[in-house]
Amino acid sequence: MKKFLLAVLVDNKPGVLTHVSGLISRRAFNIESISAGYTEEAEVTRINIVVSVESEQELEQVVNQLSKLIDVIKIVNLSEVESIKRELVMIKVRANRNNRADIINVVNIFRAKIVDVGPEDVVIELTGEQGKIDAICEVLSEYEIIEIARTGAIALSRGLLPVKKM
C-alpha cells in the first residue's frame, strides 16, 4: 500500500463534505485521514485527503471519481510534486511530581510544546511530519496517554505556484 496526499479544492457550499465522503465510502477507497478548512478565497474550501492505494490504477480511479463531483474544482496529488507536509497532534498525558520532568524532557527533545498543565496531566502539542508525530506518540506511550487528537496531514507545494493554478 502506498500513501498519497491529495489537495482537493471544492466549492464552499453545504453538502460538499457529504458528497466527498459519500463517494469515498461508496467506492471503497482507503482513506488515512481527511481534513478541511477555509482558504485564501472565501468561496473555496480545501480538503486534504491522504489515501492509501494498492496501485497507480487505483490512485487514478480515486482522482477521476473525485473529479466527477460537481463541487470539486481541482485535485492535485501533492505527493508527486515538491511539497511540505505537516500534521498537528495534541496528546494528553497523565503526569505527577515524579515523572513530570521526564515528560518535559521528551517534549524538549521533540521540540514540542506543553500547552496546558493540570495537577495530574499535561497537554502536549506537536507539529511535524507524520513520522515525527508517530515517534512522539510511541515515546509517550511509556507514560499514561489519556487521549490523542490528530488533524491528519495537510500540505503545500514549494514555490510560487498554488494548487489552483497547477
Added chain:
Amino acid sequence: MLMNGARAVLESLKKEQVDVVFGYPGGAVLTLYDELYKMKFPHILTKHEQGAVHAADGYARATGRVGVCFATSGPGGTNLVTGIATANMDSVPLVCITGQVANPYIGKDSFQEADICGITTPITKHNYLVKRAVDLPRVLKEAFFIACTGRPGPVVIDIAKDVFAEEFNYEYPHAVHLRGYSGKFTGQEKEIDVVFAALQAARRPLFFIGGGVTLSDETADLRAILARTGIPVVSTLMGLGCADPADEAAFGMAGMHGSYAANMAIMECDLLVGIGVRFDDRVTGVVEEFAPRAKIAHFEVDAAEINKNVRVDYPVLGDLRWSLPLFRQRLESSAADYKGRYSMWRQYVIAMHHEKPFTYKKDTGCIMPQALVEMVSRMSEDQTIIVTDVGQHQMWAAQFYTPRQPRQFITSGGLGTMGYGLPAALGAKLGQPQKQVVLFTGDGSIMMNCQELATAADYQIDVKVIVLHNHVLGMVAQWQRMFYDRHYSESLLNGHTDLVKLAEAMGVAGCRISEPAELESGLRKALAHEGPILIDVMVPDTEDVLPMVPGGKRLDQMILGGGEV
C-alpha cells in the same frame, strides 16, 4: 418578477421546455401543487412515487430530453430511490424535485422528514438542498445543465416546504457558472490519431458499442464508420439499436447472454474499439480474460470509466459528439481499402454467427417465449419502442427483438430493476405519442408496479403490455436449476392472480393467449386494440436463457444449447 418559490420552480421548468411532470403530491409540496393547479401545468399522477420516477426515466430515454418528477418529503422521496439509482446506473438525465420539511423543522426528526440529499448522494450526479427561494433559479438552471451535459445523470433538488411559499424577485439566469464543471468535453485530437493508426495496423478489429452512442445521438456517425470499413460490431444491452440491423456483421448483444459470434469475436479480435461502454461485469465475463488478444481503444466521455474495469491501451477522452465525427472524417478521407483488408475476418465472424445464431427449440407444443418476441419483432413498425422489465424475458427481448434505431429498446441495464417496465413504458409513450410502445414483462416483474395499470387507464396511455407468463421467477429459477441443485427456493410463483382480470379491474383491456396456434392472430388483434391492453401469454416454466457465460468464466466458455438452426 415577484413570485413565490413554487411558482419559480414551475416557471423555470417552462424555461427548460418541460412539457410534462410525473409526480405525487403530499404535505411538503402542497404549495407547489397549488401553483401547478393555478398554472394548469401538465402533470401525470402515478399511483406510486416509484412509478413517477420510472415514467420520467422512460420519457427521458425515449426522447433524449430531461425527465422530471415531483414527490413529497420523507416517504415520497425515499420511494424515488430505486428509480434514481436505475437512472444513475444507465446515465439517464432526470431532475427529481422533492419537498423537504420546512426550514425550522429540518434535523428535528419531524413528521415525514428524511435526509433525501444524504440518501441520494451515492446515486445522483449531483443534488441540492434549497433553503432559500432566492437560490431556486440558479439551482434549477444548474440542475438541468448538469443532468443533460457530459455523461448524463439524475439530479435531485430537495426544497424546504417554506421555500415554496417565500416571495422573491424571480429572474432566470441565462448561463451556468460552475467552477468545477464546464459541461464541455472536448478532448485531444492526437488520441484519435493514435486509434486511427492502430486501426491501420489491425487485422481483426472489432467495434464494441454501448449506451453512450445512444445517449449522445451519435448513431449516424457510427453507422457511417461501420459502412466505410466493414468492421464487425457487437453491442452491450444499452447499445442495442445503434448498429444498422441490416448490417450482416452486426452481431447484437455480447456478454453473459450474448451471441456466440459476438463473444468469440471479442475473444479473437486484435483491436477492440469500445465506444460509450463501461466494461460492465455482465459483458466482460472474467475480466482478466476479456479480449485477451486485443489492444483496447476506448472512446469515452467519463474519465473515471477509462481503466476502471479493463486496462485501456488507446483512450479517447471526450464527448462522442466531438470524437466520432473526427474519427469518421479520418476514415472517409483515407484512400485505404478497409473493406478488402478486413473482409476475411468479417466473413469469418459472419460464418460463426450463421453456424450458431440465437436459437430455441421449436415445435414443442408450447408458445416459446423466444418465438413470441420474434413474432412481435416482425409485426412491429420501424418506429416501435420496446420497453422491458428485468429477467429472462428481458434477455429474450435483447436476443430476439431487432430494434431499428436507438431509443427504441428501453431497459434497466445497470441496476436491473424489476418493476421498471410498466411505468417506463408509460413515460416513453407520453414522450413519443405517435410511436407504438410495447412492453415485454414477466409475471414476476409486472406485479412489482402493477398499480400503474390504473395510470395507463386513467390517462388512456396506449401501451401494449405483453406478459411472458411462465409462473416462475425465471432467471432466479434458471440459476437454481444450473447452480443450486434445482432447489427452487421461493422462485415458483404459481400465483393465483388472474392478470387479465387485474388489468380489467384497473380499467385496462386484457386478453390471454395459451395456444401456439392462437399466437399470431391473438397478437395481431391485441396490438391493433385501441388503448392500453395487457396480453397474458402462457409460456413454459423451465426454458433457459442461452447461451450463457456462467459467473467467473471467459466469454468463450459459454453454455450453448437452444435448438436447431
